[in-house]
Amino acid sequence: MTTWQDLKTDLSEHGYVAADDLAMALHLSLMLGKPLLLEGAAGVGKTQIAKTLAEIKSTKLIRLQCYEGLDASHAIYEWNYQRQLLAIRADASDEERIFSEKYLLKRPLLEGIQQETPPVLLIDEIDRADEEFEAYLLEILSDFQISIPELGTIKAISRPHVILTANGTRDLSDALRRRCMYAYVDYPNRKTELAILAHRQPGLDAHIATQIIGFVQDLRKEDLEKKPGVAEMLDWAAALSGLGLNDITEDPIALQASLVCLLKTQRDRDAIPTEIAQRLAGQAA
Amino acid sequence: MPATKFPERTNTADRVAGFMAHLRLNGLQAGVAETESALRAIAHLPPNAKEARLALKAICTTNSDTHKSFDDLFNAYWLNPGRIRADVRMTSNNTHRRSLSNKNTLDTAKSGSAGEEKSPDPNGQGEAETSGTGKLIASQYTNIAHTDFREFTRPEDMAHAEAAAAHLARAIRDRRSRRRRAAAKGRTLDLRRTTRASLATGGDPVSLHRKARPDRPVHLTALLDVSGSMSIYARVFMAFLKGLMNHDQRTDAFLFHTRLLCISDALREANTTKAADRLTLMADGFGGGTKIGANLSAFNENYARNRINARSVILILSDGYDTGPPAEITEALKRLRKRGPRIIWLNPLKGWEDYTPVAAGMAAALPHLDLFAAANTLEALAALEPELARL
Numbered sequence: 001m002t003t004w005q006d007l008k009t010d011l012s013e014h015g016y017v018a019a020d021d022l023a024m025a026l027h028l029s030l031m032l033g034k035p036l037l038l039e040g041a042a043g044v045g046k047t048q049i050a051k052t053l054a055e056i057k058s059t060k061l062i063r064l065q066c067y068e069g070l071d072a073s074h075a076i077y078e079w080n081y082q083r084q085l086l087a088i089r090a091d092a093s094d095e096e097r098i099f100s101e102k103y104l105l106k107r108p109l110l111e112g113i114q115q116e117t118p119p120v121l122l123i124d125e126i127d128r129a130d131e132e133f134e135a136y137l138l139e140i141l142s143d144f145q146i147s148i149p150e151l152g153t154i155k156a157i158s159r160p161h162v163i164l165t166a167n168g169t170r171d172l173s174d175a176l177r178r179r180c181m182y183a184y185v186d187y188p189n190r191k192t193e194l195a196i197l198a199h200r201q202p203g204l205d206a207h208i209a210t211q212i213i214g215f216v217q218d219l220r221k222e223d224l225e226k227k228p229g230v231a232e233m234l235d236w237a238a239a240l241s242g243l244g245l246n247d248i249t250e251d252p253i254a255l256q257a258s259l260v261c262l263l264k265t266q267r268d269r270d271a272i273p274t275e276i277a278q279r280l281a282g283q284a285a
Numbered sequence: 286m287p288a289t290k291f292p293e294r295t296n297t298a299d300r301v302a303g304f305m306a307h308l309r310l311n312g313l314q315a316g317v318a319e320t321e322s323a324l325r326a327i328a329h330l331p332p333n334a335k336e337a338r339l340a341l342k343a344i345c346t347t348n349s350d351t352h353k354s355f356d357d358l359f360n361a362y363w364l365n366p367g368r369i370r371a372d373v374r375m376t377s378n379n380t381h382r383r384s385l386s387n388k389n390t391l392d393t394a395k396s397g398s399a400g401e402e403k404s405p406d407p408n409g410q411g412e413a414e415t416s417g418t419g420k421l422i423a424s425q426y427t428n429i430a431h432t433d434f435r436e437f438t439r440p441e442d443m444a445h446a447e448a449a450a451a452h453l454a455r456a457i458r459d460r461r462s463r464r465r466r467a468a469a470k471g472r473t474l475d476l477r478r479t480t481r482a483s484l485a486t487g488g489d490p491v492s493l494h495r496k497a498r499p500d501r502p503v504h505l506t507a508l509l510d511v512s513g514s515m516s517i518y519a520r521v522f523m524a525f526l527k528g529l530m531n532h533d534q535r536t537d538a539f540l541f542h543t544r545l546l547c548i549s550d551a552l553r554e555a556n557t558t559k560a561a562d563r564l565t566l567m568a569d570g571f572g573g574g575t576k577i578g579a580n581l582s583a584f585n586e587n588y589a590r591n592r593i594n595a596r597s598v599i600l601i602l603s604d605g606y607d608t609g610p611p612a613e614i615t616e617a618l619k620r621l622r623k624r625g626p627r628i629i630w631l632n633p634l635k636g637w638e639d640y641t642p643v644a645a646g647m648a649a650a651l652p653h654l655d656l657f658a659a660a661n662t663l664e665a666l667a668a669l670e671p672e673l674a675r676l
Contacts, residue, residue: 004336024336025343028326039349069463081476088480088488098484130463131594170595170625174314177347184352 003027007056016045016052017188017195025183026053035141035162037177040185043229046165050122053161060119062160064108066129072136076146078105099150109137113144113156121160127170134176141179188230190217200234204241211248212237214284219262222280224271228262236261248281255281298324307362308345311354315345334363443524449666450528454536456670457503457598464498471495503598505529505536506626508584510603512542512575518633518661522602525666527552529600537592541580547588575606577646578613585620595625602631602660605647614646618653628653629673631660 002010004027011018011026018026022038026049029036038046054061064075080103087098106114112121126134140146144156164180166172188196194213197204216233228236239258240248248255256274263269272280301323305315326340338359346352467475478494486492507526511519526538530552540546593599599621607614622628630650634640635658642648642657651657656672659665 003331004339020335021339021342024339028322028340028343031329032322032325034322071464079477079480081480084480085483085488085490088483098480131596132464168623171348171623174347178314178316178318181343182346182348182352183343184346184349 010056011049011052012195012199014052014055015199016049017192017199018049019186019188019192022049022183022185025181029163029181030161032181033159035164035180037164037166037172037180037182038185039166039168039182041187041227041229042167043231044185044187045230046167046185047122047124050120050163050165053163054120057118057120057161059117060115061122062108062112062115062119063122063124064112065124066126066133068128068130070129070133074107075133075136076107076109076140077148078107079103079150080105101151104148104151109140110146110154112160112162113140113146113158114154115158115160118158119160121162123162123164125166126164126176127166127168127172131173134173138176138179187220187227190214193217193230193233196230197234197237201237201241204237205246208240208246208248209237211281211284212240215248215280216262218280218283219272222272222276224263224268225265226263226268228264232262232264247285249278249285252278252281297327301327304341304362305345308358311358313345313351313355313358314347319345337363443521445663446521446524446666447528447531449663450525451532452670453666453673454505454529454532456673457505465496466499468495468497468499471497473497501596502533502535503596504592504594505533505598505600506588506593507536507538507600507602508580509538509540510542510575510577510601511540512606514575514604514606515602515633518602522660523552525602537588539584539588541575541577541584543576545580545583545587575603576609577603577605577607577650578609578611578615578617581614581617581621585617589621589624593621593624593626597624597626599626599628600631601628602633604632604634605630605642605644605650607644607646609646611645611649615649615653618650622653627655629656629658630654631658631666631669633659633661635659635661637661 004024007027007030008018008020008023011023025036028034038049040046050063051061079099084098084103087103108121112119123137126137129137141162144159145153147153164176187193190213193216194209197209197213201209212233216228216236220227236258239261243251243254243258245251245254252274256277259269259272259277263272302320305320305323308315322344323341326344327337330336330340338356341359342352342355346355465471465473465475467478473496475494475496478496479490479492482492482494483490507529509515509519509522509526515522526548530536530538530549534553537547537549538552540548618628632642632647635642642651656669658669658672660669
């Protein structure tokens with residue numbers, strides 16, 4: 001029986017520094033066998049936690065990327081029609097043989113419930129799928145079984161650890177929300193983010209690491225369309241160390257150029273001209 | 286410590302149940318399932334406040350708003366039992382307002398207005414400003430508009446408005462799903478069914494089955510502004526709403542000025558002129574200013590939750606003159622948008638030459654709209670049809 005602190009340590013050993021409420025939500029979701037719903041801005045590490053969990057449990061990560069118009073044949077199963085037609089051609093075979101597992105293409109949800117060891121099932125950006133799919137998902141998440149008319153009901157061999165992510169493209173139904181543990185993943189605070197950077201880029205000098213985090217944290221307070229996430233921060237840190245900078249104030253031109261890693265729209269680039277970048281850098285240093 | 290403060294309730298289950306009731310009072314959706322999960326979680330965790338807080342947070346919150354307010358609610362119940370619900374609300378509102386008012390003073394500081402402590406002050410300032418410009422344009426407009434709107438009092442013209450509405454409703458409603466279903470006259474082959482049917486003919490696909498994208502009717506909701514500045518349009522627009530309603534029973538209609546009123550049922554019955562007259566009277570009864578932002582929030586709170594989804598189209602008929610703070614409109618529209626509907630704003634003033642959306646309310650709303658169009662004449666309404674079909 002592990003505690004949530006153990007889980008948190010495990011996560012951080014695998015390179016994911018989680019906030020307390022996130023670690024607790026994940027722990028409870030594992031303990032109570034309920035799905036975990038993560039919400040938050042893009043780039044705060046929602047998807048990453050599923051990957052890390054799969055590493056910790058040394059199990060498979062099965063990922064279902066949602067999109068508008070996603071339907072059962074892409075999410076659950078589909079028959080391999082070409083193969084079926086060929087088989088019928090080859091010999092006039094009977095129905096039972098054609099509709100057997102051999103001709104079944106398994107999609108993520110079906111695959112997720114058919115593993116020996118419980119996998120981590122990541123349903124990414126659930127808010128992009130439409131409401132019918134959400135309703136269908138609810139059914140699968142509560143029963144962990146799928147019926148295929150030709151084959152019968154397939155029951156889960158093991159229950160996957162389900163993690164859903166959403167970033168607010170549309171509101172999710174209350175029914176889905178209530179079936180899940182919930183955690184809102186916010187941008188990490190200074191201390192956590194520093195720990196993340198230290199984990200991901202162990203070679204980085206502590207001096208510039210502090211400056212990078214200071215700069216990014218201040219940058220998020222500016223009026224931007226798309227605030228830089230953790231992934232962007234890591235890219236930027238890698239870029240700066242690639243440029244060979246030891247202090248972010250030493251080369252204003254290089255600093256300004258490197259901001260492409262953090263600012264991803266034209267408007268945001270205009271919003272942070274050299275003067276503001278320098279002011280932020282000065283504050284961070 | 287809390288045990289001594291709850292002398293009458295000693296067991297955990299009761300107190301957790303009490304906490305759930307407290308959460309429900311504050312708008313969280315905590316039911317039996319949550320209570321059960323909470324109890325199971327608490328049984329497995331070491332008994333201290335920090336962990337209980339984190340656990341209950343993961344279980345009871347369902348969105349980012351509740352996730353943020355949870356800590357206050359938790360404190361209020363477990364650590365500060367003297368407080369009752371109203372107090373909790375008050376404090377959270379107060380902090381919110383304080384931060385808002387700070388923002389306001391920052392903004393208005395440039396224009397030289399003070400008002401550090403009293404939050405209504407800067408708002409009042411903005412209000413006076415907007416209604417000032419509003420009156421100017423509105424009165425200018427009244428002079429010209431009266432002539433062409435007198436015509437619309439005749440029953441046959443009302444019928445025109447109704448017919449235009451029916452056309453529009455049809456344009457909006459014609460939506461195709463992205464999925465495919467079996468259909469006799471579909472465009473693409475349904476391989477699944479074809480394969481299955483081919484079994485009967487020894488593997489030769491003799492009967493070809495087809496699939497097509499089924500229609501997914503759109504649910505239309507109209508919000509009509511019936512404030513003073515809009516009153517000259519009220520009758521026509523009411524007929525317009527009735528046209529929308531007649532076309533499809535699922536359509537909903539609301540009136541708003543200083544408060545929101547659902548008129549779907551009233552509009553469904555009797556003849557157009559009568560219904561329009563009665564409702565106009567009803568609307569006139571309130572008169573006064575408009576609170577678009579507050580009404581949209583009320584709509585979000587009470588109706589949108591159950592009725593608005595990605596398959597909805599919201600039609601707002603208003604001139605955008607608002608007596609509330611524009612930030613409220615922005616906030617409400619943002620929230621509404623999260624539910625996925627298309628939002629269309631029809632503004633009768635937009636039909637006028639040289640019109641620019643200067644009213645603070647209108648300007649605040651613009652970035653959140655899918656379509657912003659004129660609605661001062663029947664032609665303008667009819668011209669909307671292709672635009673709506675494209676949305």
